[in-house]
Amino acid sequence: MIQLAVFSLLLLHCTHVCSFNLDELKNYIDSHQEDYVLTLRDWVAVESDSSDALKRDELMRMMKITENKFNDMKGHTNRFDIGNQELPNGQIIPLPVVVTASFGNDSNKATVCIYGHVDVQPARMEDGWDTEPYNLTEINGNLYGRGASDNKAPVLAWIHAVEAYQALDMDLPVNVKFIIEGMEETGSNGLDELISKQKDDFFSDVDYIIISDCGWLSRKPALTYGTRGNCYFFAEVEGPKQDLHSGVYGGSVFEPMIDLIGLLDTLIDSSGHILIPGINEAVAELTEEERKLYEAIEFDVENFKNKIGTNGLMYDTKEEILSHRWRYPSLSIHGIEGAFSASGSKTVIPAKVTAKFSIRQVPDMDPPTVEKQVTTYLNDMFAKRNTPNKLKVTMIIGAKPWLADVSDPLYVAGRRAVQKVFGVEPDLIREGGTIPVARTFQDVTGKSIIMLPIGGFDDGLHSQNEKMSRYNYIEGTKLFAAYLHEVSQINKS
């Protein structure tokens, strides 16, 4: 009698925990898309700009919202204090906590760890946005807002994928862990140390790491197997003790801005060749196999050019353009702090100016070596100017490149999931941008990593009018739901 009762109870339980059914998950996701857009709206409304010390409270609030979301989903959450940040002016401010969450701890299942970030790049209406950057606005199926694609919608898509399993009482095919940070856009300060400290704790049962902080190359879904690193520099030239009138003093003083512009002009030539000795020499040779990969990718150079809105590109062929975006270093000059930049015509000689530039890193470049090469070169060039002004060069980010093996089972699972949701074979691509922590995950945990993007190729990351299309957000959520199942099938066939 007792046995019968236990059996009935078990049966009752089994009718509640359903097994995987992708169509049900897809239907559920479709019918909840308005809720997902509303949540994205709430998240975009938080000005979690990690580069602006004045927005640090907003960033802290964003981390709290993220933690609350995981708590609402009954995840096992944790918040890690990762210390303080020293700003270039010497000011010390707290770093935002890193939030982790775990769903399930069944030792018979594989465990995936999803990494994402909820901080954003700066955005102001005056930069040329057509809509308020922190007010998610839908136009023609596109959801415009700062951080929509980078990286709030992809983080939410993973959350919604787990929520869909939960709502349908469907057993999660794998244990799912999240690690969400708030400093990615300034180089993931403090995260490397946390990962090393948590190697035998939070990461001890993690089998695979998934990152969805990148985009497709075209309208076709993609799997990303490489990212460039980034060495970001400040070059400060300091002269007179205060700004000067150019009519009164011009012609008699060495102007910091003229020194700085002269210095910047020695970094790169007009054909994109980096002039700092040692940089190009460190780049790994392009292999025949790699060249063939680029050849096989569908990529319309003319469309790329038109989307950017430029009259010409530095290279003509698809292979050249892709390899220079993905596997060669590039040097970009981002801005000059202290320079007069408002509208109008102030006739000032700025007393202190700081240039911001960065060099994207590729195998086999090494950030500490690059730091020395750049500092030595700029100091040598500055010495040649015979100026009494002072130069200070600081490398504020030193992120390494990352490269994965596309034959890894994680990529096979990725191809299957893309097939099941989009009905096509994904492109295998690299990314010119940087996920600073990708290489740390690889080096510290030794686990396989996949980058599974859902962002569009034209999302305007870091730029005006950043967007995530509703299609990519919703189909991306389905992709993630399908991928959890595909990962659970690794080693089973």
Ligand SMILES: CC(C)C[C@H](NC(=O)CN)C(=O)O
């Ligand atoms: C080190 C950079 C600031 C990192 C940044 N990463 C991303 O945009 C990824 N979403 C980059 O500029 O590549």
